[in-house]
Amino acid sequence: MVRAPFIDKNGMKKGAWSADEDNKLRAYILRYGHWNWSQLPKYAGLSRCGKSCRLRWMNYLRPTVKRGIYSKEEDDLIIKVQAELGSKWSAIAAKLPGRTDNDIKNHWHTHLKKRMKQEQMASLVGQQCSEISVPETNQNEQSIETSESEARRNSELTPEPSSSSEFSTFSWPATTESFAEGIGNFWTEPFLADTSFSQNDIPLSSLVEGGFMSPDFLCYDDDTVLFYQLMQELMESNRDT
Structure with missing residues (x-):
């Protein structure tokens, strides 16, 4: 807030500067310069002290002063x-x-x-x-x-699923000839009867009734020959069917 102008006990004016005072101070300094601030107010026709004139000129009236935002x-x-x-x-x-x-x-x-x-x-x-x-x-x-x-850690503990099938461990023969040699010819090999069991262990009547043996089987004494003939008949009947 700007203080209202007044005159102190020494006759000096205090407070806000008027436009007339600004014009007097500006005109004198532009013409004569500020040679002595204490004597300048008397020659410029101002009822102001030298300090007030100096501050007014330096802060407001000087042409090079930049004011504004x-x-x-x-x-x-x-x-x-x-x-x-x-x-x-x-x-x-x-x-x-x-x-x-x-x-x-x-x-x-x-x-x-x-x-x-x-x-x-x-x-x-x-x-x-x-x-x-x-x-x-x-x-x-x-x-x-x-x-x-x-x-x-879980991936290390969990076994990885096998990329191949469960039969990948089986090694197949390279050619069909080696495969035939490996398994042999079942039809050309001689038949060897198994005599480790006794004929009395299996009731012959059950074999006849079941159709596995003919009644003529009981008429022969040589079990091996009769059994071989029976197997031949069974194989021939399978081929015909």
């Missing part, structure tokens, strides 16, 4: 230099042509200080979130590695 580049530069040098507004103003130290100070405390605090809080929150997410990522990687090791 600060650009993003200027804001970033002020934040960067203030972090390096601190509250040295004159040194900061030297890096921003056209901006005064008083204007930069007011802009810092009004806008940039709050913005810098918000950015610091955002970066702190982001850092805490990243620190929390890192252990979770490591835990997920460990669980994946554990599942992979368990799957590998």
Whole structure:
């Protein structure tokens, strides 16, 4: 809030500058320069002190003074230099042509200080979130590695299914001739009767009734010849059918 103009006990005017006072100070300095700030108000026709005239000229009336909205580049530069040098507004103003130290100070405390605090809080929150997410990522990687090791262990313990059939171990003969030699000719080999059992062990009546033997079988004494003849008859009957 701008203080209303008033006159102190020494007769000096205080408070806001009027347009007429600005024109007088500007016209005198542009014509004669600011040779002595303490004597300048008397020659310029101003009821102001030398310090007030100097500040008014340097911060407002000087032609090279740049006023208005600060650009993003200027804001970033002020934040960067203030972090390096601190509250040295004159040194900061030297890096921003056209901006005064008083204007930069007011802009810092009004806008940039709050913005810098918000950015610091955002970066702190982001850092805490990243620190929390890192252990979770490591835990997920460990669980994946554990599942992979368990799957590998189970695959080692479980027998692999055979790609071939259960008859793959049987070695087939290379040619049909070797196969015929291996099994022999059943029809050309002589028949050898098995005499390890006794005829009395099997009732002959059951064989006759079952159709395995003819009744003429009982009339011969040579069991081997009769049995051989019976087998020949059975084989011939099978061929005819």
